[in-house]
Amino acid sequence: MGTYAEKKYANFRVTAIAAAAVACAVGALATPASAEKVDRFYLGVGTTTSEYWADVTLGAKTMADSVGGNLQVIASDFQGEKLLQQFGAIFSAGCAHCVVVVDPASNAFTKALVQRAADANASIITLWNRPESIHPWDTAPNDWVANTSFDGVDSGYQNGMALCKALNGKGNIVALGGIPDNPPAKQRLAGLAKALKDCPGMKLLDTQVGDWDTTKGQNLVRAWLARYGADLNGVFSANDGMAVGAVAALREKGLNGKIPVTGSDGSSDAIKFVASGDMLSTMKVDAVGQGAIATALAYAAASGDIDVAKLTHAQRDFWLKQTLVTKDNAAAILAAKPDLAEYTYEKIKANFWATSPGQIPVGANK
Amino acid sequence: MHAPVEKIVAPSGQWPGGAAEAATKIGAMRVPKNLANWAPMAALALLAAGFSLASSQFHTAANLQAILEASAVPLIIAVGITFVILQGSIDLSIEGVTAIAGIGLSLLAANSSSSLEFGWWGVTGVLVGGLLFGLANGALHHLLRMPSLIVTLSTWFIGLGVAALLFPSRQPQVLDQRLLDLSILKIAGISPIVYVSAAVLTVGVVLQGMTRFGRLSYAIGEDERLVRMSGIAMGRHKVAANAISGFTAALAGVFLTCQSGVGNPTAGQGFLFPAISAAVIGGTLLSGARGGVLQTALGVFILQVLENGMVLVGANPLSQQIVEGATITIAVAIGGYPLIRKLRVVK
Numbered sequence: 001m002g003t004y005a006e007k008k009y010a011n012f013r014v015t016a017i018a019a020a021a022v023a024c025a026v027g028a029l030a031t032p033a034s035a036e037k038v039d040r041f042y043l044g045v046g047t048t049t050s051e052y053w054a055d056v057t058l059g060a061k062t063m064a065d066s067v068g069g070n071l072q073v074i075a076s077d078f079q080g081e082k083l084l085q086q087f088g089a090i091f092s093a094g095c096a097h098c099v100v101v102v103d104p105a106s107n108a109f110t111k112a113l114v115q116r117a118a119d120a121n122a123s124i125i126t127l128w129n130r131p132e133s134i135h136p137w138d139t140a141p142n143d144w145v146a147n148t149s150f151d152g153v154d155s156g157y158q159n160g161m162a163l164c165k166a167l168n169g170k171g172n173i174v175a176l177g178g179i180p181d182n183p184p185a186k187q188r189l190a191g192l193a194k195a196l197k198d199c200p201g202m203k204l205l206d207t208q209v210g211d212w213d214t215t216k217g218q219n220l221v222r223a224w225l226a227r228y229g230a231d232l233n234g235v236f237s238a239n240d241g242m243a244v245g246a247v248a249a250l251r252e253k254g255l256n257g258k259i260p261v262t263g264s265d266g267s268s269d270a271i272k273f274v275a276s277g278d279m280l281s282t283m284k285v286d287a288v289g290q291g292a293i294a295t296a297l298a299y300a301a302a303s304g305d306i307d308v309a310k311l312t313h314a315q316r317d318f319w320l321k322q323t324l325v326t327k328d329n330a331a332a333i334l335a336a337k338p339d340l341a342e343y344t345y346e347k348i349k350a351n352f353w354a355t356s357p358g359q360i361p362v363g364a365n366k
Numbered sequence: 367m368h369a370p371v372e373k374i375v376a377p378s379g380q381w382p383g384g385a386a387e388a389a390t391k392i393g394a395m396r397v398p399k400n401l402a403n404w405a406p407m408a409a410l411a412l413l414a415a416g417f418s419l420a421s422s423q424f425h426t427a428a429n430l431q432a433i434l435e436a437s438a439v440p441l442i443i444a445v446g447i448t449f450v451i452l453q454g455s456i457d458l459s460i461e462g463v464t465a466i467a468g469i470g471l472s473l474l475a476a477n478s479s480s481s482l483e484f485g486w487w488g489v490t491g492v493l494v495g496g497l498l499f500g501l502a503n504g505a506l507h508h509l510l511r512m513p514s515l516i517v518t519l520s521t522w523f524i525g526l527g528v529a530a531l532l533f534p535s536r537q538p539q540v541l542d543q544r545l546l547d548l549s550i551l552k553i554a555g556i557s558p559i560v561y562v563s564a565a566v567l568t569v570g571v572v573l574q575g576m577t578r579f580g581r582l583s584y585a586i587g588e589d590e591r592l593v594r595m596s597g598i599a600m601g602r603h604k605v606a607a608n609a610i611s612g613f614t615a616a617l618a619g620v621f622l623t624c625q626s627g628v629g630n631p632t633a634g635q636g637f638l639f640p641a642i643s644a645a646v647i648g649g650t651l652l653s654g655a656r657g658g659v660l661q662t663a664l665g666v667f668i669l670q671v672l673e674n675g676m677v678l679v680g681a682n683p684l685s686q687q688i689v690e691g692a693t694i695t696i697a698v699a700i701g702g703y704p705l706i707r708k709l710r711v712v713k
Contacts, residue, residue, distance in 0.1 A: 047530075047632070048530050048533070049529065049530045049533045049631040049632060051535065051536055051537050054535035054536075055535075058535070177683070180683075180684060206677070206680055207683065208677060208683045209683040209684070209686075211636070213635070213636060214626045214628075214630060214633070215439075215622060215625075215626070215633070215636070216636070218436075218625060218626070219432075219436045219673065219674075220677060222432040222435060222436060223429070223432055223436075223673075223674045223677035223678060224677065225428070225432065226423055226426060226428045226429035226431075226432045226674075226678070227421070227423045227429075227677065227678045229423075229428070241630075244626055244627070244628060245626060248549065248625050248626050248627065251549075251550055252435065252549060252550060252552075252557065267537055268536050268537055268539075269537045269539055269627075269628045272478075272539060
């Protein structure tokens with residue numbers, strides 16, 4: 001890596017830059033463990049008012065506490081511009097020993113955010129939003145430590161197949177999609193399409209955009225009930241919020257529990273619905289784990305415990321664990337409290353990728 | 367100075383008589399109100415006819431119920447904000463109020479998160495809270511002479527912030543069956559929420575047409591300076607309009623929570639602009655003094671019929687917003703057509 005960088009830069013750039021790059025690479029290789037004092041932890045979340053983000057924050061905070069760091073949470077309210085401004089202020093004074101874990105709000109802001117972090121020498125890990133064409137290793141090799149996400153195709157597929165099974169392989173379903181230009185929204189519908197292929201008796205009557213929103217989901221399902229009546233056998237929803245709306249619409253007609261509804265995310269209200277039979281299934285993402293693992297990995301890079309240059313692609317762009325929730329495991333999942341002792345740096349350091357199902361494949365973020 | 371005042375506020379008959387009539391003359395911009403008033407009605411009829419032709423399900427009782435259920439909450443919000451718009455002001459804070467009411471109720475009534483069980487008192491509590499929030503908006507606007515846009519923009523954020531603070535790390539589920547029944551129980555096939563929305567509309571019509579508050583709202587919207595110079599104490603009417611808007615926003619938050627059964631601090635999201643659009647489509651001008659709650663109700667139904675009909679005919683979901691936007695433009699253009707030659711300035 002060092003020689004490659006040396007050659008490349010010596011050919012095309014001024015010698016000074018090459019020297020700096022080499023020094024940087026060599027420095028990273030030579031840095032002994034925990035030589036740097038890393039004490040600033042920043043977590044950029046979509047909103048503070050959702051269970052998922054509360055769990056991510058819990059994981060990140062537990063991890064930061066375990067190394068004596070102080071976690072600062074920054075909420076973008078899903079607005080990338082706002083996020084850029086907020087992190088711009090943080091980065092402006094330099095952030096060489098900072099840990100930054102952030103959801104860039106949409107693919108459009110990932111590159112800008114990563115570049116600003118790199119300019120400030122912060123160790124950054126992105127959540128959810130990576131454009132298909134850029135990766136940590138080719139965009140900011142030393143500073144963009146990794147990107148993590150959850151496999152939306154897998155979620156859509158497993159929930160779709162759960163529907164197939166509940167309908168005994170035959171029936172008509174409708175699909176509630178998320179905000180159109182959003183990787184998880186597309187992935188989950190792609191997963192459903194895959195399930196439809198594997199379950200030829202299940203027919204998709206209509207797909208509508210519910211913008212992740214409970215009330216929109218409810219209104220759409222009401223309209224579908226009027227349109228299809230008894231021909232409607234199942235509802236696929238790309239997230240739990242819309243699924244809860246779908247259950248509300250079905251409940252108005254006394255059809256909750258009779259027409260199966262699937263969700264995705266694993267919020268506690270949806271899991272309760274799965275337990276009570278109002279919903280068929282949902283995919284619970286390991287949000288606490290995501291917050292803790294991402295923070296730990298970024299910390300390891302910032303403190304010199306790991307050499308980012310030596311990480312493989314699969315270690316820098318990976319899926320995290322998710323579990324299909326059905327009636328069989330819903331009660332157990334609801335009762336389980338996250339064991340915070342599992343999310344300390346010492347524990348995670350043993351293997352950052354222990355729970356990862358693998359690398360994010362090419363084409364996943366299209 | 368005093369005589370014309372009495373004339374302006376004299377309750378000399380139904381709207382647009384009395385104050386509004388006089389105020390309209392002052393504004394020197396009489397509208398041939400027939401066409402302007404009938405255009406939204408015609409638009410609604412046209413949409414309904416079109417969707418009936420395109421889809422055999424549109425006209426079924428089940429679908430009419432679906433439209434009424436979907437219209438209930440937007441209608442409640444829109445009736446409230448209409449009074450503010452009539453006065454020429456705006457209330458941007460309704461999503462904040464709805465958010466506080468939604469999450470507040472889910473914590474005050476029997477729920478999975480807190481140990482409180484206030485039941486109907488919880489509902490009363492958040493409704494009073496909404497009313498006070500609106501009062502505060504009105505007071506800031508009137509007493510400090512701050513533009514309503516700025517006041518309610520800031521209180522919108524304050525509302526969302528308070529809702530975020532109230533949010534426990536787990537989504538609270540409402541366990542009070544009486545509240546859940548508000549959306550589940552059916553009386554003649556329709557939930558209590560729809561009946562309440564009809565009651566809100568009725569109260570709105572009465573307030574608008576049969577009270578001094580209603581008539582003065584038109585006068586304030588037409589020319590606030592003139593009303594003030596006439597020596598009329600109008601502060602209480604401006605505050606009242608905001609209080610009504612706050613109350614209806616809180617009521618909407620209560621019903622959204624009852625419908626979904628969970629406390630959601632983002633429950634009100636996406637209701638502000640449709641409410642304003644509904645008012646405008648129905649013929650209530652943002653500059654104030656024209657339109658009213660019935661027109662706003664028409665606007666609400668136009669938007670809901672449009673949304674419902676697009677699903678029934680199986681329209682491409684991505685094109686829906688385009689059609690919605692186009693409908694707003696066309697409805698406003700038709701509604702405003704008679705004004706074209708009289709309006710010299712449009713902002």
